[in-house]
Amino acid sequence: MTNNAVASRRAFLGAASAGLFVGAAGCGGGGGDEVVLYCAADRLHAEPILREFEARTGIRVRPKFDTEATKSLSLVGSLIREADAPVCDLFWNNERGGTEDLAARGLLAPHRGEAWEATPERHRDDEGLWCGFGGRLRVWIVNTDRMPATREALDAELAKAGAGGAGDLSFAHANPRYGTTLTHFSLLHRELGDEGLRAYYERLDDAGRVIASGNSAVKDLVAAGTVACGWTDTDDAYLALEAGAPVETLPVLLPGPDGPAPVCIPNTVALIRGGPNPGHAARLADYLLGKEVAVRLANGPSRQIPLTPVSGPLPEDVQRFAALARDAVPLAGLDPHRAAVLAWLSGEPTTGDAA
Structure with missing residues (x-):
């Protein structure tokens, strides 16, 4: 501030x-x-x-x-x-x-x-x-007809993409300028800094990234099998589950004070x-x-x-979400990271990693 x-x-x-x-x-x-x-x-x-x-x-x-x-x-x-x-x-x-x-x-x-x-x-x-x-929790939503809904499968595909391999992963997230996806990218910036976030962004491109109009659109792309997985919120993911789509979810985990933690x-x-x-x-x-x-x-x-x-x-699902949310990553102090992400996405010069 x-x-x-x-x-x-x-x-x-x-x-x-x-x-x-x-x-x-x-x-x-x-x-x-x-x-x-x-x-x-x-x-x-x-x-x-x-x-x-x-x-x-x-x-x-x-x-x-x-x-x-x-x-x-x-x-x-x-x-x-x-x-x-x-x-x-x-x-x-x-x-x-x-x-x-x-x-x-x-x-x-x-x-x-x-x-x-x-x-x-x-x-x-x-x-x-x-x-x-x-x-709401940030979650991976995975089409189980396209790939297993496991962290091992996701990590393996991202590793292949990062090494220049021909991974089978196709991935969607909403426009990071807005809403909960902006918060998600602000947390990534806090973890990785300017250069680290750019490198991570490029890895997602290598993995077949699709930028959707919103979290609901991500859910629709994964539910239809157009992409194998993506990031969305629990409210949108639940609609796909309720409709009987072949999807499962995994909480997004980011570094917290005591190790990897969910994002609420x-x-x-x-x-x-x-x-x-x-x-x-x-x-x-x-x-x-x-x-x-x-x-x-x-x-x-x-x-x-x-x-x-x-x-x-x-x-029952909300009770599970609530148990995870109690140990969620702190969101305080994200203002400079939010500003840095918006400046980067707008093509403005940055002055190094946010404090």
């Missing part, structure tokens, strides 16, 4: 705590009984939850969704452009990197509700600027600084972060992992 960003964040938080900003617990603001939500989560999973909130509260939710390929980064860009005259009240992001970028720019408002208090520290902002919920990427929710309806935004945030929505997401088609203790029943 730059010194200017830190100063901006601290100045805003000081003003908010002094009462100079109409806080999230205040009245609804200028939009009447409505709240404007920018939503990077899949419409399929988000809309039923938003409609239920409307039915219970009488508050109309005006969501803005974006495309599967660009949704997270595109919505972050919109929020940055609108900073001087915010339109959005609440941001439901499908990852946390872009949300942390907004926090560093001083564009988020603090809100510490009951759910924030219950959320583990590693899945929330210390100052209440955002809170995580509904985690939460959704995040954050109030927008200066949004026209802060009271309604806080109410919707508390609803999204609540236990009822956590159980609903866990039992729904997205199979998302509760990040707080819940009392409702959880499917």
